[in-house]
Amino acid sequence: MLHYLYTYPETIVDGEGIRYSIYLAGCSHRCKGCHNPESWNPKAGKPLTQEVLEQIVQEINANPLLDGVTFSGGDPFYNPEEFLPVLKEVSQRTGMNIWCYTGFTYENLLKLGEANPKIIELLKQIDVLVDGPFILDKKSYDCVFRGSTNQRIIDPKESLKKKKVCLVEKYYPKDKKKNNKRERMYI
Numbered sequence: 001m002l003h004y005l006y007t008y009p010e011t012i013v014d015g016e017g018i019r020y021s022i023y024l025a026g027c028s029h030r031c032k033g034c035h036n037p038e039s040w041n042p043k044a045g046k047p048l049t050q051e052v053l054e055q056i057v058q059e060i061n062a063n064p065l066l067d068g069v070t071f072s073g074g075d076p077f078y079n080p081e082e083f084l085p086v087l088k089e090v091s092q093r094t095g096m097n098i099w100c101y102t103g104f105t106y107e108n109l110l111k112l113g114e115a116n117p118k119i120i121e122l123l124k125q126i127d128v129l130v131d132g133p134f135i136l137d138k139k140s141y142d143c144v145f146r147g148s149t150n151q152r153i154i155d156p157k158e159s160l161k162k163k164k165v166c167l168v169e170k171y172y173p174k175d176k177k178k179n180n181k182r183e184r185m186y187i
């Protein structure tokens, strides 16, 4: 059974707006400088039982301030078989937009998806994917919503449709000087 480390009922650092974050256990990337090495163990934290999931859905639906839900970890793609039904249930029962952080690159996931269609199904359910491992040498405080500059903020649905990586353009303003304050928040 999928394990989770913790949930944050309201956070502004795991994606745009006020979000409910769910940190899932299990990660195989072992990034140097990982913010959360205890999350590597898939049995860390507590089991994400149907009861817990029910509680999460209720908390999300009871909070009118929320803009979306974020899955992080660990790496939610560590266990695609068990992550898929959880993602579907949260998405369908809350109607929230979904962000997901993964240590795999989008290209890695497509490759893995050739053998495991659940990975592609997951990508179809996610609105924004923040991809790639954390690279200590590329750590930057300037890239909001990402830990290192190699990581990308991707629209996976559009990327699948167009068969190429489509970044979420609003987080990559072309001319920093001309951008308004709201856009500058994302640089």
Ligand code: SF4
Pocket (backbone or CB within 6 Å): 027, 028, 029, 030, 031, 033, 034, 035, 036, 037, 039, 073, 074, 075, 102, 103, 133, 134
């Ligand atoms: S992908 Fe994230 S959780 Fe996994 S080792 Fe890298 S930084 Fe840590």
